[in-house]
Amino acid sequence: MADVPPYPLYGRSYLLYRLSPLHHGDVPLLNEPVLDTHAKRLREQLKGDNVRGVEVDFAGPEDALPNLGPLDQCSWDMIGDEDAWIDRHRQLADPDASHLTTLVHAEHARGIQVTLDYENHAYNALLLRDPTATTSPHGFTSLPLLLVKMPSAIRAIFLDYIRTSFDAHVVPLRLSSAFVTSTLETYLRHLTASTSTQSVQDVIGQLQVQLSFPKATTLLRHLDVTIAGRHVSGFLNRGGLLRDAKDSPFTTALAAYMRKHLALDISHPKVHISRISCASLVLATDRLKLMAPDIADSSIVDSDTPQASAGELAVQDFYASLVKEAAGTGKFLSEHLTVDRRSSTPSSPTSASASRRKRAVSNVPAASRNTKRSRAREKESRDGVLGDVVMADA
Incomplete structure (x- = not known):
């Protein structure tokens, strides 16, 4: 071929x-x-x-x-x-x-x-x-x-x-900090679903989260937090046990860890999560590098009803969300046109x-x-x- x-x-x-x-x-x-x-x-x-x-x-x-x-x-x-x-x-x-x-x-x-x-x-x-x-x-x-x-x-x-x-x-x-973190949560949610055959460590690998402080100080530009691939699932599991962490278990667990060990509140308005970097993607507030997702193993699915892998589903969700984010909330279009487009x-x-x-x-x-x-x-x-x-x- x-x-x-x-x-x-x-x-x-x-x-x-x-x-x-x-x-x-x-x-x-x-x-x-x-x-x-x-x-x-x-x-x-x-x-x-x-x-x-x-x-x-x-x-x-x-x-x-x-x-x-x-x-x-x-x-x-x-x-x-x-x-x-x-x-x-x-x-x-x-x-x-x-x-x-x-x-x-x-x-x-x-x-x-x-x-x-x-x-x-x-x-x-x-x-x-x-x-x-x-x-x-x-x-x-x-x-x-x-x-x-x-x-x-x-x-x-x-x-x-x-x-x-x-x-x-x-x-x-x-892109806002909320969008950057929700992208990571989307990947993790698909990888930990009951139908997923892919592991978090294999798809995400080592994870780096960059914190920036654009409105707080000019002395510290950013802070990089690196989490080994084998520990990402631990943060995810810990977040699942915390209160109010249903939609963002990883981010909630990371915030609790940073608050306890570094006395740094990453939920503060002056602290931004400006970039995430892992084996699947690099997403910053102004740039993107997306890697091709692994497809599902055809040996474990019925060939007549092919199923997308967890990585593919995550990419599909991310692409749809990014296009909607670019379309905005009517900044370029009149409100009724924006509502009509979003409803479809x-x-x-x-x-x-x-x-x-x-x-x-x-x-x-x-x-x-x-x-x-x-x-x-x-x-x-x-x-x-x-x-x-x-x-x-x-």
Whole structure:
């Protein structure tokens, strides 16, 4: 079986941003020819060699970052879930696999992946939504969560392009301490469920909790608390015995321990839990690195009714919560639109598809040269299916 590159949500450190709905008028944004046009326009801005059809020459990001080399390719592509990602790359590697498809339909897309391939480095960004809540105001597409992995000079141009092309508001997404800790509690809750076949120590491993004091003092920036993997379950069990710890047993136990041994009250408003780091994820108030979850062992489940592993369920819950957090509480939308969108969004996606097992393939990295050849082959296939571009480049 051909190697499949890792799903882009996993294994990369992203800065977090939130987006207002993207305005594009009557022409749908989630349309391959339209995305190709935006890729061409962004490429021209990054290269700095064309303004309204006139060749120009000025110092751009490539001069500021000489180690990147020339920009070989800029692409905008719709991205689906992990299964769609694997189907797409397996079909690109094996054109005879006619039962698979490289196309992601707009109604099933998670969002858009923007990829920048320089000679020496590759960068990307993800504009994401909850695929179970795809409604948007007319002429807009809501992709509230923006994940960006780019150096600052390139990132500034990319964010400016999003603002000006879609009349969008782009701001950093700052996660609260409550969100950071609830993410950890979600992982632990799934791992300790009666149906879980995975252990806390194997999935979480060593856990590091960072405490920061932004409004209390300038002398102490942060304090890191490291807990060995074998002791995480002990904190969790202890929290289950404490009062008012039903929804957050680990955090409650940690607070009791810190209060007793360090005389530090982590529930104080001036004490923030600013980052958690473990084997499954690194989540800070402004950035994220999520690792691919282990799938369930097919030998212990009925193949006709595949069950998601505890790690997969935790990732599903976390993804849904992060998208909702980025969408906010109506800061960018009117209140009635926000209420309508939230009422159609379930609190937690649950079931995995029957082909979920194949996700393990996507953990195998592929060579960059093969990736570029695959993209070229996909472009030829896509042009044959979609025909002429429906959005003229002004």
